[in-house]
Amino acid sequence: EADIYQTPRYLVIGTGKKITLECSQTMGHDKMYWYQQDPGMELHLIHYSYGVNSTEKGDLSSESTVSRIRTEHFPLTLESARPSHTSQYLCASSEIERDNSPLHFGNGTRLTVT
Amino acid sequence: QQQVKQSPQSLIVQKGGIPIINCAYENTAFDYFPWYQQFPGKGPALLIAIRPDVSEKKEGRFTISFNKSAKQFSLHIMDSQPGDSATYFCAASIAGTSGSRLTFGEGTQLTVNP
Numbered sequence: 001e002a003d004i005y006q007t008p009r010y011l012v013i014g015t016g017k018k019i020t021l022e023c024s025q026t027m028g029h030d031k032m033y034w035y036q037q038d039p040g041m042e043l044h045l046i047h048y049s050y051g052v053n054s055t056e057k058g059d060l061s062s063e064s065t066v067s068r069i070r071t072e073h074f075p076l077t078l079e080s081a082r083p084s085h086t087s088q089y090l091c092a093s094s095e096i097e098r099d100n101s102p103l104h105f106g107n108g109t110r111l112t113v114t
Numbered sequence: 115q116q117q118v119k120q121s122p123q124s125l126i127v128q129k130g131g132i133p134i135i136n137c138a139y140e141n142t143a144f145d146y147f148p149w150y151q152q153f154p155g156k157g158p159a160l161l162i163a164i165r166p167d168v169s170e171k172k173e174g175r176f177t178i179s180f181n182k183s184a185k186q187f188s189l190h191i192m193d194s195q196p197g198d199s200a201t202y203f204c205a206a207s208i209a210g211t212s213g214s215r216l217t218f219g220e221g222t223q224l225t226v227n228p
Contacts, residue, residue: 041203090158100148103158105156105158108155
């Protein structure tokens, strides 16, 4: 049962369009993350946030941007989509109080840019 | 730079078999090693985790074996079932750090045939 929700589940869009992938969690977690998952399965961290108004870039360079205006909401935006952005995008959250608290993932958004 | 190497990339076993997935790490500062399980169309979920002060941890049919001197750890699934068919990710981080410092392996796609 997911307490972290991603919409849309699937998105097919043309090159040059602006898109926003939505992510919301109901667990009150301070930490939130965006991962990009290649068809070859590997997970790459592209953005993370430790709380409201806190955002950082991850290990993998990405042309996307994120915002964290509310604790429960962590949207990812691509200003101008390109075919190279085709991938699965996974949002996750975790507690800030516990050491090594597990990541809770959403079910992902599969993005295809034509 | 891949700090956690996972093998094999894919694995097929018969029901009741014992699949073994191996991971090796480079950073000796890592001291928390979780495994995540991902079913098709879902986000990964924490399966089991170990710290290096023990050499083995069991939770149900899942066992982590840890070899600190070799900087290797592995996941064993006893009496595997078709429902265990999924992608498995090993990961590593430094205790006390956040999920933003979780380094994932490349993933292993496990198929358990009936």
